[in-house]
Amino acid sequence: MTYWKHDSAIVDEGAQLGEGTKVWHFAHVSPGARIGARCSLGQGVYVGNDVSIGNNVRVQNNVSVYDAVTLEDDVFCGPSMVFTNVYNPRAAVARKNEYRRTLVREGATLGANCTIVCGSTIGRHAFIGAGAVVQKDVPDFALMVGVPARRIGWMSRYGERLNFDGAEQIARCPHSGDEYQLREGVCVLVKPGKLP
Structure with a gap:
């Protein structure tokens, strides 16, 4: 087992x-x-x-x-x-x-x-x-x-709330370095960072 x-x-x-x-x-x-x-x-x-x-x-x-x-x-x-x-x-x-x-x-x-x-x-x-x-x-x-x-x-x-700003609607996770973008109202991971 x-x-x-x-x-x-x-x-x-x-x-x-x-x-x-x-x-x-x-x-x-x-x-x-x-x-x-x-x-x-x-x-x-x-x-x-x-x-x-x-x-x-x-x-x-x-x-x-x-x-x-x-x-x-x-x-x-x-x-x-x-x-x-x-x-x-x-x-x-x-x-x-x-x-x-x-x-x-x-x-x-x-x-x-x-x-x-x-x-x-x-x-x-x-x-x-x-x-x-x-x-x-x-x-x-x-x-x-x-x-x-x-x-x-x-x-x-990582489990952190994202705050999108700027014309490009980009957000970054401070813990993992992931970069996200809002595209037509949908959140997309555009640049993966590192998870623990």
């Missing part, structure tokens, strides 16, 4: 977990789950069958990653944030054949207690603020807050 799990955690036979992944107290990984290397699944985390999790993903305490969710590399899921997979659930109506897929792209952060309504794509390095409710696709690098979530700015790959 190349991963580690706490004695109270359940990893069902058939689940695939990469090297260095840690599964903490009372977590449950279903048999069809595919989880990459160096991930951390916090206390009380549930991972469904039809779930793909990339490398170096952090899923904090009390998060359920339900079927039809894909998390790419370096995604951060804050404590008690919520995924859904049925858009219009009813207890008396079975809708397992109506799951809507959710994709969280590389490096995105999903803040504590936020909700991602199924069928959404969260862009690369987007930042969803604590308690926000996302009901539609989110662009790369977008900073989203509120209910429903709205974009209030842009974030660097």
Whole structure:
């Protein structure tokens, strides 16, 4: 076994977990789950069958990653944030054949207690603020807050808010040296720096 799990955690036979992944107290990984290397699944985390999790993903305490969710590399899921997979659930109506897929792209952060309504794509390095409710696709690098979530700015790959100025609408991350540009209302990484 190349991963580690706490004695109270359940990893069902058939689940695939990469090297260095840690599964903490009372977590449950279903048999069809595919989880990459160096991930951390916090206390009380549930991972469904039809779930793909990339490398170096952090899923904090009390998060359920339900079927039809894909998390790419370096995604951060804050404590008690919520995924859904049925858009219009009813207890008396079975809708397992109506799951809507959710994709969280590389490096995105999903803040504590936020909700991602199924069928959404969260862009690369987007930042969803604590308690926000996302009901539609989110662009790369977008900073989203509120209910429903709205974009209030842009974030660097390092996780710093970007300030665009000048006619060329250029912003630089002071930590990584990344250079970004606003092009027709979209944030684009034009000159990568170095991440730690």
